[in-house]
Amino acid sequence: MSAPRARDVYERREQPLHAERCGLLVVDVQNWVMDEENRQPRPEFYKAARGHVIANIARLIDRARASGVEVIYTVMENFTGDGRDRSLDYKLSNFFIAKGSWDAKVIDEVAPCGDEMVIPKTSSSLFNSTNFEYLVRNIGLDTIIVAGFLTDQCIDHTIRDGADRGFHMICVKDGCATDTHARHEAALNAFKGYCRMETTDSLLAAMERDFGR
Amino acid sequence: MSAPRARDVYERREQPLHAERCGLLVVDVQNWVMDEENRQPRPEFYKAARGHVIANIARLIDRARASGVEVIYTVMENFTGDGRDRSLDYKLSNFFIAKGSWDAKVIDEVAPCGDEMVIPKTSSSLFNSTNFEYLVRNIGLDTIIVAGFLTDQCIDHTIRDGADRGFHMICVKDGCATDTHARHEAALNAFKGYCRMETTDSLLAAMERDFGR
Amino acid sequence: MSAPRARDVYERREQPLHAERCGLLVVDVQNWVMDEENRQPRPEFYKAARGHVIANIARLIDRARASGVEVIYTVMENFTGDGRDRSLDYKLSNFFIAKGSWDAKVIDEVAPCGDEMVIPKTSSSLFNSTNFEYLVRNIGLDTIIVAGFLTDQCIDHTIRDGADRGFHMICVKDGCATDTHARHEAALNAFKGYCRMETTDSLLAAMERDFGR
Amino acid sequence: MSAPRARDVYERREQPLHAERCGLLVVDVQNWVMDEENRQPRPEFYKAARGHVIANIARLIDRARASGVEVIYTVMENFTGDGRDRSLDYKLSNFFIAKGSWDAKVIDEVAPCGDEMVIPKTSSSLFNSTNFEYLVRNIGLDTIIVAGFLTDQCIDHTIRDGADRGFHMICVKDGCATDTHARHEAALNAFKGYCRMETTDSLLAAMERDFGR
Numbered sequence: 001m002s003a004p005r006a007r008d009v010y011e012r013r014e015q016p017l018h019a020e021r022c023g024l025l026v027v028d029v030q031n032w033v034m035d036e037e038n039r040q041p042r043p044e045f046y047k048a049a050r051g052h053v054i055a056n057i058a059r060l061i062d063r064a065r066a067s068g069v070e071v072i073y074t075v076m077e078n079f080t081g082d083g084r085d086r087s088l089d090y091k092l093s094n095f096f097i098a099k100g101s102w103d104a105k106v107i108d109e110v111a112p113c114g115d116e117m118v119i120p121k122t123s124s125s126l127f128n129s130t131n132f133e134y135l136v137r138n139i140g141l142d143t144i145i146v147a148g149f150l151t152d153q154c155i156d157h158t159i160r161d162g163a164d165r166g167f168h169m170i171c172v173k174d175g176c177a178t179d180t181h182a183r184h185e186a187a188l189n190a191f192k193g194y195c196r197m198e199t200t201d202s203l204l205a206a207m208e209r210d211f212g213r
Numbered sequence: 214m215s216a217p218r219a220r221d222v223y224e225r226r227e228q229p230l231h232a233e234r235c236g237l238l239v240v241d242v243q244n245w246v247m248d249e250e251n252r253q254p255r256p257e258f259y260k261a262a263r264g265h266v267i268a269n270i271a272r273l274i275d276r277a278r279a280s281g282v283e284v285i286y287t288v289m290e291n292f293t294g295d296g297r298d299r300s301l302d303y304k305l306s307n308f309f310i311a312k313g314s315w316d317a318k319v320i321d322e323v324a325p326c327g328d329e330m331v332i333p334k335t336s337s338s339l340f341n342s343t344n345f346e347y348l349v350r351n352i353g354l355d356t357i358i359v360a361g362f363l364t365d366q367c368i369d370h371t372i373r374d375g376a377d378r379g380f381h382m383i384c385v386k387d388g389c390a391t392d393t394h395a396r397h398e399a400a401l402n403a404f405k406g407y408c409r410m411e412t413t414d415s416l417l418a419a420m421e422r423d424f425g426r
Numbered sequence: 427m428s429a430p431r432a433r434d435v436y437e438r439r440e441q442p443l444h445a446e447r448c449g450l451l452v453v454d455v456q457n458w459v460m461d462e463e464n465r466q467p468r469p470e471f472y473k474a475a476r477g478h479v480i481a482n483i484a485r486l487i488d489r490a491r492a493s494g495v496e497v498i499y500t501v502m503e504n505f506t507g508d509g510r511d512r513s514l515d516y517k518l519s520n521f522f523i524a525k526g527s528w529d530a531k532v533i534d535e536v537a538p539c540g541d542e543m544v545i546p547k548t549s550s551s552l553f554n555s556t557n558f559e560y561l562v563r564n565i566g567l568d569t570i571i572v573a574g575f576l577t578d579q580c581i582d583h584t585i586r587d588g589a590d591r592g593f594h595m596i597c598v599k600d601g602c603a604t605d606t607h608a609r610h611e612a613a614l615n616a617f618k619g620y621c622r623m624e625t626t627d628s629l630l631a632a633m634e635r636d637f638g639r
Numbered sequence: 640m641s642a643p644r645a646r647d648v649y650e651r652r653e654q655p656l657h658a659e660r661c662g663l664l665v666v667d668v669q670n671w672v673m674d675e676e677n678r679q680p681r682p683e684f685y686k687a688a689r690g691h692v693i694a695n696i697a698r699l700i701d702r703a704r705a706s707g708v709e710v711i712y713t714v715m716e717n718f719t720g721d722g723r724d725r726s727l728d729y730k731l732s733n734f735f736i737a738k739g740s741w742d743a744k745v746i747d748e749v750a751p752c753g754d755e756m757v758i759p760k761t762s763s764s765l766f767n768s769t770n771f772e773y774l775v776r777n778i779g780l781d782t783i784i785v786a787g788f789l790t791d792q793c794i795d796h797t798i799r800d801g802a803d804r805g806f807h808m809i810c811v812k813d814g815c816a817t818d819t820h821a822r823h824e825a826a827l828n829a830f831k832g833y834c835r836m837e838t839t840d841s842l843l844a845a846m847e848r849d850f851g852r
Binding site: 079080081082084085086087088114115117122128129130131134135138139140 | 505506507508510511512513514540541543548554555556557560561564565566
Binding site: 157 | 215294304306309337340341365376380381403
């Protein structure tokens with residue numbers, strides 16, 4: 001009895017994509033993160049974000065909407081006025097993004113529309129602090145494409161948690177950024193074992209191929 | 214209403230330690246991981262593990278036992294004979310550590326004793342796949358010291374999940390190792406914001422100072 | 427080692443109340459439930475609800491607000507326009523309470539105010555489907571007082587889940603109602619072992635006694 | 640956008656059974672519960688249990704094993720020697736079923752065999768306190784048949800939690816019992832809305848019909 005069931009043996013991590021079972025999760029692409037004036041200096045981040053990352057996310061959102069892929073946003077945002085609901089970690093880190101504030105809003109370039117869900121969180125991985133898993137299981141998703149900020153913080157953590165919890169996770173490596181390019185690369189190298197790694201172009205090509213069938 | 218409650222404001226992440234509220238979590242220090250013959254080549258890992266990491270973990274376990282700190286182990290191990298209970302990620306990664314096997318056992322140098330808990334898992338972070346959080350909340354722990362393998366895989370992930378879920382997390386940086394020293398350092402740099410970073414010596418000194426009060 | 431730790435032995439389920447660690451959870455006291463025209467006929471329910479239950483909940487809310495007890499509401503309400511986020515059980519049961527609708531609103535008599543949380547759900551117990559446990563742990567609550575509708579459905583289930591998850595649960599037996607008085611009594615009898623049972627009067631007296639200290 | 644998706648509309652709660660997606664969960668059918676000498680007097684319970692309930696569970700287990708339906712057991716049992724891991728509710732209720740004891744064992748009449756899972760718990764619903772949901776999702780189950788003890792305690796609670804969490808729940812009403820017949824009937828009436836209700840005979844007939852296809 002020490003051999004696995006046939007159905008538990010996979011040839012490869014890459015599986016064909018099905019639009020109705022895919023979600024595109026856009027993480028923390030919000031005004032607070034893009035506020036170069038008031039955040040810590042991190043020129044490499046803003047260069048990457050404004051140079052190609054946000055544009056790539058916008059392309060993915062367009063394709064997702066056109067194909068019936070669920071687009072989901074999460075943002076750092078308190079649920080209470082005084083932020084008493086924040087995680088211990090956010091309290092220890094002195095993170096406080098006021099409920100309903102401009103800081104908490106998704107940036108205009110990739111704004112949600114229609115019936116898309118925006119899920120506030122006060123944690124690193126929304127799997128730990130919100131009912132995200134519950135929502136996407138109810139909707140019928142088994143594959144989560146992740147893009148946004150920061151590669152070595154919320155993106156890394158979300159990829160790992162999703163993998164542990166039974167989702168096929170896909171990281172869009174040029175749809176993410178963090179403080180420096182070196183940190184970005186180190187993070188991709190650290191968590192690549194938990195997911196399928198794609199570029200925006202390769203993922204759009206895979207959608208073209210798989211959704212068309 | 215946009216100011217936090219006084220009780221939610223912390224001066225620093227470091228808080229005094231209380232023995233009865235601390236757990237020492239020893240992650241994946243098991244025969245399978247230490248099996249240099251049958252695993253991938255990674256000389257830097259075995260050098261660090263055999264050179265200082267295991268010895269440091271043993272010192273921490275001794276101090277924990279002497280002080281009433283809960284010592285908890287987790288190991289990669291199937292719960293069923295054919296491993297059908299494994300996470301999707303373990304199936305995709307072709308990880309299969311047989312139930313009750315020598316591979317699944319904690320290595321002799323840091324073996325559990327008495328009434329200590331050993332929690333099998335088939336995932337990266339035991340928070341996602343076991344009732345660890347439930348157990349430690351019932352026991353009354355709020356601080357988790359993490360040591361073991363691998364720094365940029367299960368250690369990183371466990372630190373982040375624990376932080377998100379409201380625990381004071383402490384990483385013993387010379388009580389961990391991974392495939393290369395460069396990966397080890399990059400991981401510590403990536404997740405340092407989620408925890409208190411200590412060396413074995415500095416943590417033992419903190420225990421000496423705080424438990425003595 | 428087969429005797430419990432001294433700290434795990436309790437003389438009684440009733441423990442002194444601390445205002446800052448108590449939450450008052452008001453369950454499903456919303457227009458949809460009180461809509462006698464459009465729901466199934468259940469005269470005993472409306473008689474109890476309008477006769478004393480809503481008035482009792484209002485009294486408890488007043489006392490809670492005056493004492494700094496956290497008042498929390500949950501309502502049945504979709505998170506998406508088409509309700510695709512609903513639990514399988516709500517889909518099977520054909521429950522559909524539109525997002526942002528009048529049906530989903532707390533009734534005026536016990537309306538939320540200020541910075542109080544209102545948590546939408548599409549399930550029986552909000553512990554299963556929302557981040558309620560996360561929120562209340564972050565806030566620092568360990569005792570949950572439950573009132574609302576229906577005694578043998580969401581109230582029963584919420585009491586049991588909270589008990590399992592480590593909270594001191596208190597049921598306000600004259601702050602709840604269900605379709606018939608017989609069902610109400612049978613439910614109280616079934617789940618009384620999971621909680622402390624109080625009337626509105628006895629609970630207000632306990633608050634008076636314990637909070638005054 | 641206030642109409643549900645077509646795929647979210649169900650004609651009926653009863654769905655065709657698929658053997659490889661069904662689990663039979665046997666709850667608390669253990670020596671401690673059947674120990675008439677040392678437990679509280681409850682003649683109606685022992686009469687039902689010994690008269691038909693255990694025999695019905697045995698019939699279902701036989702059929703499940705013959706068809707490849709996963710048979711899973713849960714028992715009340717401490718995970719630590721001194722029971723410090725028990726839920727607050729078990730501590731408040733003074734429940735203490737020693738790890739590895741005769742009390743914790745499934746009774747011989749319906750004993751587990753082969754690679755079947757036995758999951759210890761110290762709570763009412765194993766969904767709250769164990770990794771049961773994780774295990775069965777990994778195995779690929781979406782339908783859980785529940786039998787065992789007590790109808791108005793762990794059975795009721797497990798049915799409700801499973802329903803909330805997206806499983807098709809089936810209660811075997813003559814495969815359960817509780818202290819009195821009146822309590823048994825009241826509980827079935829209270830939670831019937833969360834599940835498909837079957838007798839042993841009707842469920843065996845459904846298996847015969849659906850598995851044969």
